[in-house]
Amino acid sequence: MAEKVFNLTRDMLDPTFADLVAPDREKLLTCIQCGTCTASCPTAHAMDYTPRQLWRLIQLGLKEEVLSCNSFWLCTACYSCTSRCPRGIACTKTMFTLKRMALSTGVAKRHATAHFYEAFTETVRRHGRIHDVELMTIFFNKSKRLQAISYTRLGLTLWRKGKVSLDAAGVNIKRLDQMEAIFRKAEELERKR
Ligand code: SF4
Ligand code: SF4
Incomplete structure (x- = not known):
């Protein structure tokens, strides 16, 4: 710098x-x-x-x-x-x-990394683990919508080879309620800070 x-x-x-x-x-x-x-x-x-x-x-x-x-x-x-x-x-x-x-x-809204963190926690909270397509969709939607176009070809290639799935519900863990409990506890601790 x-x-x-x-x-x-x-x-x-x-x-x-x-x-x-x-x-x-x-x-x-x-x-x-x-x-x-x-x-x-x-x-x-x-x-x-x-x-x-x-x-x-x-x-x-x-x-x-x-x-x-x-x-x-x-x-x-x-x-x-x-x-x-x-x-x-x-x-x-x-x-x-x-x-x-x-x-x-x-202030964080200025940084794409903050959006990535948000997208990551959103998708983990919903499914208990990462759903790649959903993660990137949320991320691009929050920050760099136009940049998503340049990733379309790569996304299609990965999908055709079976490396990513469009079925978000299919990645859900069995005890999603436990994941939700962890997030609620974290929110509760955050409020006490
Ligand atoms: S934080 Fe610790 S390691 Fe870093 S510059 Fe200061 S004294 Fe050195
Ligand atoms: S904890 Fe963070 S700031 Fe410290 S060395 Fe590792 S990456 Fe760098």
């Missing part, structure tokens, strides 16, 4: 941001910017801000800049950063929190 200069005026900064984001604010503030988290991260190369840069932006309170970047959406939750951080900072959990915050503030 090209070098970016921030005008750190009071209007741009949210001093409460670090409190809201980090599971342990005090620890996050002890980040020494060593870059071990970034060096350990398999997806840092594709992020708008590397994990190390992200922690600094959070410390400064640049809430909008953080929530509108793609970094946390690309986190695969591999925990390498967390296990190697010399300060014991809960980097991965912080990435989870950023995802939740971006969704609840509406």
Whole structure:
């Protein structure tokens, strides 16, 4: 990413941001910017801000800049950063929190990855596992409708070879009620946060 200069005026900064984001604010503030988290991260190369840069932006309170970047959406939750951080900072959990915050503030709508997450949970909740065609239909419908056209040929080829099924009901697991119970419990826990 090209070098970016921030005008750190009071209007741009949210001093409460670090409190809201980090599971342990005090620890996050002890980040020494060593870059071990970034060096350990398999997806840092594709992020708008590397994990190390992200922690600094959070410390400064640049809430909008953080929530509108793609970094946390690309986190695969591999925990390498967390296990190697010399300060014991809960980097991965912080990435989870950023995802939740971006969704609840509406900022996430700018990122296709957020739509993919939504499509994924929608189809898993309905069937207990992934139905590929439904997943991609929901995803394209939410985000990139025109891009769906370029995948039509691939979809047809896969269907002809029996690699994907159009029968959504056919993929249902036996105890769908248990899956629904898991989702309800997760929603209940989310409300308590
Ligand atoms: S590894 Fe830990 S201390 Fe080092 S930059 Fe990352 S978060 Fe900060
Ligand atoms: S948990 Fe996320 S941020 Fe940390 S190293 Fe893995 S992908 Fe990168």
